[in-house]
Amino acid sequence: MSTRSWLLSLYPELVSIEIDLQLFAAEDEGRTEEPTEYKKRKAREEGQIPRSQELTAIIVFLIVFWAVSLIAAYLWRLFFSLFRFYLENILNFSFSSGNFSALYINMLWIVAQILLPIFLVAVVAAIISNALQGGFVFTTKRIQFNLAKIWGNIGKNFVRMFWSVETLFNMAKSLLKLVGVFSVAILFMLNRFGQLITLARMTVLESVEFLAVFIFQFVSTVGILLLVFAVVDYAFQRWNFIQSLKMTKQEIKEEFKEMEGNPEIKAKIREMQRRFLSQNLAREVPKADVVITNPTHIAVALKYDPHYMNAPVVIAKGEGPIAERIKALAKENDIYVIENKPLARSLYQLVDVGEEIPPEFFEAVARILSIVYQARGKSVVA
Known part of the structure; x- marks a missing residue:
């Protein structure tokens, strides 16, 4: 109940007084x-x-x-x-x-x-x-x-x-x-x-x-x-x-819409996101063991180190231009890019960056890592 309503309920005769009681509280104006x-x-x-x-x-x-x-x-x-x-x-x-x-x-x-x-x-x-x-x-x-x-x-x-x-x-x-x-x-x-x-x-x-x-x-x-x-x-x-x-x-709400719709602010946000994502990809993708692709729309970078990991970990993923950037970084750093449409799509949808892959993907990922390790002359440690 606002200040004005409370006072009028106690003193009805104040209805005839031309004093703005809302000067006492911002809440009475809805603020x-x-x-x-x-x-x-x-x-x-x-x-x-x-x-x-x-x-x-x-x-x-x-x-x-x-x-x-x-x-x-x-x-x-x-x-x-x-x-x-x-x-x-x-x-x-x-x-x-x-x-x-x-x-x-x-x-x-x-x-x-x-x-x-x-x-x-x-x-x-x-x-x-x-x-x-x-x-x-x-x-x-x-x-x-x-x-x-x-x-x-x-x-x-x-x-x-x-x-x-x-x-x-x-x-x-x-x-x-x-x-x-x-x-x-x-x-x-x-x-x-x-x-x-x-x-x-x-x-x-x-x-x-x-x-x-x-x-x-x-x-x-x-x-x-x-x-x-x-x-x-x-x-x-x-x-x-x-x-x-x-x-x-x-x-x-109007301020949020104004800021959200401001072209300059939106452009700055997109630029910051691109810069952050680019720096993150440039740092993480070179650490990957393999990149699994869709082949053109999705790319998922995996890393596995049996000395301290229980299962392979997704260290980067993306679709569209980001996927292209991941594949380009993989080629620059001599990382194998392997096409597997259902696996790439499932990993992209179900596993976040930094998470280990679920058990149902162990067999498929293990086969891919085995191929990569054999090509590189490395032994697979179970």
Whole structure:
């Protein structure tokens, strides 16, 4: 029973409400089947991959914050150098003076030394966060303007803004984040309340050191808490993405027919089959003791080694062009090709490649192998 039918059975008055309850489940639209690899690949080519903007933002923020905290002394020295440079040259900054360009370049160089490490760390953090969420996808399909698609989905998208699983999830997540951050702030204040009271009696250096440690611990704790929420958000986005790609049974059938009927795919499959079969025949047929033919339509290659085989084994077989290929390989490798229509037909129909021949064929095959061994001057070992 679908979600809509179940709700209507409990609350008949909902019949008059114009809300699409199918926004809550793909199953209500008949999309019950997991998406195929082809559909996932096609969605990725169109730029559709599960991503959490929150996860990207929090990873970049935490890495940059921790990196800045690690090189804080270096950045402070540069900032102090910039401040001192400005005060020492404030009277020389004149557009009419000849040394304005040199002073300006020196000042920009100090600013670049401050900002460049932060910028590089932010870029690396962004690359890491995107790599963790499926890598980079470059496509122009996501930015193409499609007025028909926008206008056709405007009503559904408007309802989805207020009535969907994603909306409810984001609402619950926002409330939990607010409660979590507020709780962490209260715990930090209560845990360090005594030190905060005595902050006014500390020296300037002690106050700065205390506040730096306090801010670092508080921001790191809140950041890790938000990182947990971001990971949950990413898991939800992946689930929601898979739900959006789910297919009906009919869609799977149509996709299979489309792929099966695609001339390029069929040609590639046939080429792979031919290549594999050709390699297999070229490897196995030279090992045969004899090839039994129909004579023109069927060929069966047999091998028998009494030291480790209980009975002769079919190592290759085929009909039509494959049979011709087997006979050609047999001639190239000086393997006897013997015509026996009923035996060749029976072996081809009843024995698979790699199997021993059934007992009812022992006598007929033994006579053929005896002829082959005598022609080669070999003795038959029973």
